[in-house]
Structures are given as structure tokens and as C-alpha cells.
Amino acid sequence: MTSQLTPHAAAVAQTAAALMNQRRFSEARRLLAPLARDCAGQADLHFLLGAACAGASEPAAAESALSDALAIDPEHQRAAVDLARLLSAQGRHAELLDRTARAAAVDRPHEALLGERARALAAIGQGDEAVAVRRRAAALNPGKGHLLHNLAATQGDVGLNIDAESSARAALRLSDKPETWLVLARALQGQNRFDEAETAFSEATARRPMYFAALHDHAQLVWMRTGDLDEATTVLNRMALNGVEGRPARLIKAQLMQAAGDAEGAYASLADDIRSDDIAALVMGAQLALAIDPGAALQHALRATALAPQDRAAERILINANLALGRASEALEALAEPLRRAPFDQGFIAAQWTAWRLLDDPRAAALYDYQNVVSAGMIDAPPGWISLSAYLQDLRTALLRLHGLTAHPLGQSLRHGAQTSANLLRSDDPTIRAFPAAIDAAVRRHLSFIGSGDDILRSRNTGEYRIQSMWSVRLAPHGFHTNHVHPEGWLSSACYIETPDDEEAGEHDGWLKFGEPGPTSPSLAAQRHIRPEPGLLVLFPSYMWHGTSPFRRGARMSIAFDLVPA
Template sequence: MTANVQAEVERAQALARAGRMEAALSLLAAVTGRADTPWQALSIHADMAKAAGRLEDSLALSRRLVKVRPQSVPARHNMASTLGDLGRAAQAEAVCREAMALGGDAPETWLVLARALQSQNRFDAAEDAYRQALARRPGYDDVLRDLSQLIWMRDADVAAASAPLDAAIAAAPGDAGLRRIKARLLEYAGDAEEAYRTLVAGPLDGPGELAAAQACLTLDPHRALDHANRAAALAGPGAPAVMVTQAECLLALGRPEEALEPITALRAREPLNQHVLAHQATAWRMLGDARYGRLYDYDAFVRPYRLETPAGWATLEDYLADLAAALHGLHRLKTHPVGQSLRGGSQTAESLAQSDDPAIRAFFTAIDAPIRAYMAAVGRGDDPLRARNTGGYRIKGSWSVRLRPNGFHADHIHSDGWLSSACHIELPTAVTGEGREGWLRFGAPPGLPDLKAEHHVRPQAGTLVLFPSYMWHGTQPFGGEASRLTLAFDVAPA
């Protein structure tokens, strides 16, 4: 790079380090907008755009970089990684293979390839690619996490899923990060006590103390708070994840006034943090604060919409039958993923918004009118929901869940959304009974059994329910023999 370009790039990097990401990106855009832009500037701009969540911008820059440096393995690897993040799995796979044809053999590229294959439901090939990555870097924690989860979802066999982790832990017994991965697997396999024992089987660093706090929160909130406080001491003041966990512990101990201290501090720093909003609402509810009802205004903010029949189908029932068939074809795993809310079912891995299936593509046309109707109905205001209502939107994540009988969604929120959703596609007959089986419920924070759900929505096939992402929601378990099929997505303001 010339001295002038180098100076501008360094200025942009300094702005980014100072938290002024928009200014940094604007400065880099001026640099990379030139026809003679050096490849180093393109690479830095692509990385920074990706870090800021501007994936399409990052991809466009990566494409330019590959054109400028067609023999660069790192350029193709980074492009493949961004394609994977955008849910374009087949394209990510193709670019990974181009990188490998040029001599790329890094474990990171094998990981990107494995994820792309898994998103295409090519599970044998994905598992082989994960193991290829491990052969090149034993103990690679991201690979071990993803491989163990894939084995778990395919077979619901926690021993088989734990085997790669156990081998890595035996080779590096002091690695607290590997114990954290195994503990999380055990937690979602339903063994919280063994998850906690796994964590404390060796020395704990700051992230380990935090994980231990989260693992034993429902078992022993006093002990959980001790772990959270040690995590705070190790992490230093102001670590958001630690502050949220301290607040959760204090709420579980029935100390909402104290919980509001870290919550209020975080609200000032991260006003869009959906977890913080959810915990603030919980504290207000416990205190009888009137602000709770304004934040959790179910009548205003939880709204069902009947889908219009998409073009090409005679009736909504015909369309839902085709959509259900398309979604069932994607549910090829046996059990739930690690880190998600469902229990006793499966969740699709690929971004459905990128699907080529006509019925799935039609869904994303059909939801436009309900989303716009919702935004118009709630209007604008100064509360955390209405303040973000620009009148425009973009879909941020989309997936399908198929719950088996006795399955359910644990109560949760969506940390990456502004609005969240549940569209019911195919339902068991149990939802028509008097026991609210399979119903959507709101207002029951996890780990606080005295705070019951306050609002329920009976699901109906073809009905989309929209609500704030910060609102605690889950589902009631249901019986019978039929599954419960939904399609969901998050919405962000545009």
C-alpha cells in the first residue's frame, strides 16, 4: 500500500478500536471505492464489515479480493466463511473446494466446509470434514463443539457425542474450554448435575467460572452467585455476560432490587440487549413495578395474523400441505441441537430464507403483509420496541422446528432479534383440548417457578404470531402421536 492509503487504513482501524465502527467503515469505503485499491485495503475492509455484521458488504469486498488475487487461498477461505454465515451453504462449499484445489488445507477451511455440508443435510460428509479438521489440529475447540453436537443430533447418544471431547480432554486435562463444551452438551442432553461436575473437575478460568454459574443456577443459586462473583473478579469490572449472570442469580434468590443494579448499568451501555430487557422486566414484575406492564403489554405486542394464500395455490390449506412436505424433508436429524430452546424434536440448520423450494420461498412473500401490519399497529414511541420501529425490516435468521409428542420449547428470548415469530404449519389434535397442550405461552422466566406464564396463544395452522424478541416465551408440552411443525424467523429494523 502507498503511504497515504496505509495512513487512511490505520486511521480506520484506530476508529474501530475506539468503538466508532460507522466512521471507520465510511473511511474505508472511500479508500476501497477507488479503482486502484490495493488488495490489503480490500481485505481489511471485508474483515471489518463482517465484524460489524454487514455480511453482504463483506461478501462483495471478498469477491473483489478474489478477482484481484485469484490464487490467494486465504481470500477464498474468507469468502467461503462469509457465504456460510449468510446461509448460502452450496456456494460456501464450492468456494471451499476452490481454496483446497489451490492447496488450502487449513483446519479452518475444513471447518467451514463441514458446516456447509451439514447445512445441506449431508451429514456423513460433514462428519468426515470435521474429523479432517481435527486430524490437522487436535483439540480444535470449535470443531469439537460442532462435531459432538452433530453426533448428538443424529443419534441422541450422549456417550457417542462425548467421545471426541473425552479424547481431547484426556490429552489436555487442564483445558477448561474443552470441559465447557462437554458440560454444555450434557446440559442440553438433560443432565445438569453431570454438566456442573464436568466443569468443576479441574481448575476454572473466568469463562469457566461463568459457565459453572450458569450450569448450577437452577440447582443452587447461592453457589451460582459465588461462581458469578468469581467470574467478575477474574474478568474485571463491567463484563456484560458476567453482569447478566449475576443478575439472573440475584433474581433466582429473590433479590430483584440488587439484580436491577447490574441490569440498569447494562441498559445504559447496551440499550438494545434483549436479554437485559427481559431480566429488567422480570425484576420489575417481582417488585410490582408498573413499568413491567408497559414492557410486557401482551394485548398490544403479541399479535396473531392469518396468512394470505400465496399465488400459485388455490387455498391456504393446499399451500400449508406443500409447505409442510417441504419442511418435513429438511428434518433429518433425530433430536434437538445444543444451545436452542426446543426439547424433544429437531431444528433445521440451513437458513430457510435462502431456500429454492417454491413453497418455502412463497412463505417469505406471505409474511411481508403481517410484518408491515404489525409495525403499523404498534406504531412508534420511546419504549424499547416502538423506538426501533423504522417502518422497514429485514429477516434475520429463519428455521423450522418439528416437536415430537411430549416435546416443548423451554422459555427463552431471542437475543439477535427485534421481533420474533412462530408460524404454525402442522399441529397435533392435542392443541384443541382444554389443557393448552402445545400452546404458545408468554411471561414465564426460566428458573423462577413462582412466576407463571401470563398469556397464552392457541396455535392454528396458517397463523403467524409476532411479538417482541425480549419477551419470555415457550410452549406447553403436548401428548398424542402427531408432531408439531412450525416455521420461525427473527426480524430486525432496516
């Protein structure tokens, strides 16, 4: 590193490096700052200075020094890695990709740099590109199991379940890790190979008995397959028999109880955990208490936010607890900072609307301008089908093959129904693969319908779109969706493939409803209803509260997806 430096400069740099090894970063920075000024063309010195500033918790100075290093040598690997980590921590993913592009373009970039770039690509919704970067890292470093694991995990995240299975099995041949068994289990579940998925979940927890994510997903899969609370909790009971039951298992059991309709029992089961300083227990306790005891929910939420001031789940439940108590002004006060940090978080926007509506603020009507931001129209028959009815019939048959589950996922809005495990965007079935073409004209009409502007919705309208995720839901008799929003979307949807045919249905039975939020005081009724019918696509802002009313007979199958600007 110091071969081109004067003997004095080299000695100072070595002293600084030794100080950094002792975590005496501020002292190292004081030595390196004047040296970097005097040796302006030395990329290594600027890198060292950047590392010292980062260690001394001076991110702005670290960014400046690392940028100087890359200005001198755009291919400097360690400077690029450290700058990428710094920008990633600040959520500046697009900048990260731009400013480390030259370093990543060399024949053999540092594997850590490729990892940071893959995470950044995933964060901005470029999942396929993230997979390509992970694949490159694994190819450049054969025999490294963790890189194959990372590839498998990223493939699974974007719905490439067959590829994820292959990569996970290759990783396991090199390194038998519980995390990789979990990735494999999820990939198998995404292929509807549920027995094999359960075995893989068990392999993960055999290696780490209190592996929360694997326990959660295993118990959830058993619940979704059976709809039986006792069967699902058997997964957790095995942990207790082995003497390793703990708070994570109790939290999962409470989620299962809530899914089975026993929110009061779930809340009571967490009494001891809620008295602790565990953020997850406090947040879940507050969530369960919203409709049971909003005052208790507020107290749990206040404790959670005091312990973790910027925890988004804690912030969200504090806002919701205030709304449940009718404390709209306090909810707006609690919303100010989270909305500043995450202005496009659709859940925060929905909470703001709820507070405005409670206060009779005219901004509520302007934001939920149903006539101008919600559309309902028929999709087209895609190429290869002579009519829309023929396409819908084939689509229903194709989707039924994927609906191998009985009950709803934990924490989701549907009740008395099930959801597909696979990301439909990755389906090999030609009928399902034709669905994006079937909806394209309707989506483009909607983008033209809402138009452009400077509000939170229209300011993001580029006229182009990308489907972020797509899934199917099938509701049984008495099925419905609880009121919810889609926090990560921009536009959301419901496209009906099959709808109940019940001549005795009551008013609005099975209809889509808008504008009825979660618990509030006073309660707020829905403001608009749309009657579903096969082939109808409804598009609306992701920040808009929506749910459905139960129906009594028949079944309802739909495809839902979220859109983001392209």
C-alpha cells in the same frame, strides 16, 4: 514517504518510525505532533502520527490524526486501514464504512481495508454486501488462500452453503488449514450432507486436536443426528485416547450432558474447572447451577465478572443469578452498565423487566403490554397457490425434506425435537422461497399495529423490516421450548405449519406462552397464552420471555424468524 519533506522533517519522520519499530510510541508521538502541525499538507505524516497515537493507547488522538490524513488524501490506504481498525474496535461500523469509502473505491484497495469493511458490513446485518467485498478481495489477490477462506466463512455465515463449500475447497487447495476444514464442515452440514460434514470436522481436529470450535460442532452434530449422549461423547473420547483431553473437551461434554437432561451431572463434572480462573468454565458452571444452587451460581458469576469485567456472558449470568435468588435490586444494579453499552440487547431488556416484575414496578406492565405489542393472525397464500391450506401442505412437505436431524442443538430452547441446519432464507425450494411473501402483509399489519413512539420497541419502527434469520423446528410428542428471549433480534415470531391434533389435550398443552422468565425467587408464572393452529403467525418483541407447554401426541412444525428494522 518523505520525498516531499525538508531534509530535517524527513530525518525526524525516520527517527519516529524507528522508535515505533521499537514500540516506543509515546516518544514517536512527541516527535511527530509538531512536525504534522508544521507540514499540514503531508498525509503520510498525519498517518504516522495516528499510528503512534494508536500505539500509545490514545484512540481519540489517533482518530483525529488519521482523519486528517484522509482529509488530505481520501485514498490513503494505510490511514484508511488504521482508522477502520480503530472504529471497528469501538463498534462504530457505519462510520467505518462511510469514512473509508473513498479509499475502498480505488482500483486495488489494500486487502486489510476490504477485510475491515466486510466485517463492518456483516456487523450491521448487510451479509450479502460483506460477501461481495470478500469476493472482490479474493479476485484482486489470486492465490491467497486466507482470502478464499474469509470468503467461504462469510458465505457460510449468511447461509450460502454451496458457495461456501466451493470457496473452502479452493482455499484448501492453496493452504491446508484446520479453520478452513471447519468452514467446509459447516457448509456441508448446512446442505444436510451430514456424513461428509463429520469427515470434515474430523479433518479439522486431526490438524489441531484441541480445536474447540470444531470439537463442539462435531459432537453437537452427532448428538443432533442420534440423540445419544454416548455417541456424541465418542468424539471427545477419541481426544482423550490421544492424550489431549483438556478443559475445552470437558466443557463440551458438560453441554452434551445438559442437553441430555442431566444438568446436575454436568455441573458435578465441572467441579475442578469451576475452581480455576477459566471464564468459560465459570460462566457455564454458573448457568448450570442456576436451577440447582443459585447461591453457588452467584459466586461463580461474581468471580467471572471480577476476572472479565466487560465480558457479556459473565455479565448476563451475574444478572440471572441475582434474579434466581430474588435479588432484583442487585440485578438492576448489575444491569446498569451493560444496558448503557448495549441498549438494544434484548436479553438485558428482558432481565430488566424480570427485575421490575419481582419488585412490582409498574414499568414491567408497560414494557410487556401484551395487548399492544403481541399480534396473532393468519398468513396469506402466496402467489402460485390457490389457498392457504394448499400452501401449508406443500410447505410442510418441503420442510420435512430438511428435517434430517433427531435432537436439538446445544444451548437452544427446544426439547424433544430438532431444528433445520440451513438458513431457510437461502433455500432453492420454491415453496420455502415463497414464505416471505406469505408473511409480508401480516408483518406490515404488525408494524402498523405497534405504531411509533419513543420506547425501546417503537423508537426503532421505521415501517420497513428485514428478515435477519429464518429456521424451522419440528417437535415430537412431549416436545416444548424452554422460556427464552432472542438477544439479537427486534421482533421475533412463531408461524405454525403443523400442529398436534389431540382431542384429549389438557389446558394450554402445546400453547405458546409469554411472561414466564428463567429461574427467579419467587417463581413467576406465564401471563398470556396463545393457541397454535396451522397458518397462524404470532409476532412479539424479541425481549419478551416466551416458551411453550409440552403436548402429548402428534407433532408440531413451525417456522421462526427474527426481524430487524430496515
